[in-house]
Amino acid sequence: MQSLVPDGKTLETRIIPPEGYERVHVNEGSFGEYLRNYSLLPDDIKIPAYDGTTISSTDVAAVFDISLGTDGYQQCADSIIRLYSDYFYEKGEFDKISFLFSNGDECSYNNWRKGMRMLVFADYSFEIPFGLPDNSEQQYRNYLKQVMRYAGTLSLQKESNVISVDELSIGDIICDDRHVVMIVDEAINEKGEKCYLIGQSFIPSVCFHILTHTEGTVTSPWYTQEQLEKDNFVIGSFPFAKSDIRRWKDGFQ
Incomplete structure (x- = not known):
């Protein structure tokens, strides 16, 4: 896979754009910069799961x-919630x-750190x-654990x-009732054509990871805009529709 640099320690240094593409500009302190600088496990490692096992893929x-953690809560939607939340936590934007x-009920970290807690009984909280x-x-970790326990694709x-x-x-995000994945990085060529890195977790709870796909004889971690423009497409092993492409709240700049 020509896009991969095995010695790269971060997303930006491990996965390079396809020929003719450059990563889009991201602002200092942005979520894009945060993800590009995220530390990666060594190349070719299996996906660690919450119970200490690994999964081949x-x-x-x-x-x-x-x-x-060891509770198994950090699944597909939860891993994205975790990344959103950790980004704001590290910036102090509580x-x-x-x-x-x-x-549909809201769980706020600002209230949590003031001593408030959410009690949940069946569908009521x-x-x-x-x-x-x-x-x-x-x-903060206790707060995230409760959010992960009661949030999911439906709440996203x-x-x-x-x-x-x-x-x-x-x-x-690309999200339906069953699964959700996140746009992790973006590149563009001189024609204005874009491509994207897409990440996920799943059940059982495993480390968030960047997906690859095979189209013909080409295997690449970069999904093209053309692929995502189709009425229906597949990310990993999950089918999605164009109407599943969504922006969480106001998005990230």
């Missing part, structure tokens, strides 16, 4: 060096760390005062809007 270009549960304010990283759909392929950019 022929359609993986790179694996993020991301913790999983007011932006807020996600819906699948029942409500917020109550529970303890003293706590800004520790452990409480509720807090995102359908966009056109022409609008697609880093941080956008």
Whole structure:
């Protein structure tokens, strides 16, 4: 696979754009820069799962060096929520760390760190005062664990809007009721044609990873705009429709 540089330690240095393409500009401190600088596990490693096992796959270009925990909650939607949330957490933008549960109720980290907690009974949830304010990283991880437990593809759909392929950019998702993947990087050529890196996790909980695809005799981690413009297409082993292309909240600049 010519796009891969085995010694690359980050997404930007491991996966290079196809010939004639260059990565799009991203601003300093942006989500795009955050993902491009994300540390990767060594090349050719199997995908680590939450229970200490590994999973072999022929359609993986790179694996993020991301913790999983031992509860098995960090599945497809949860891994994307984790990346969104960690980005804002590292920037100190705590007011932006807020996600819906699948029942439509909001769970805010700002409220959580002030001592509020969400109690959940079947499809119902409500917020109550529970303890003293706590800004520790452990409480942040506890917050994420609860969000991962009660959020999913349905909640990501509720807090995102359908966009056109022409609008697609880093941080956008392709999401239906069963599965969700995320646009992780973007490149463009002189004709204005674009291509994208796409990442996912799945069930069981595994490390977020970049997918490859095979078209004819060519295997590549870069999905072209032309492929995603079709009414129906496949990412990994999951079929999607063009109407599944979505932007979470206001997206990322």
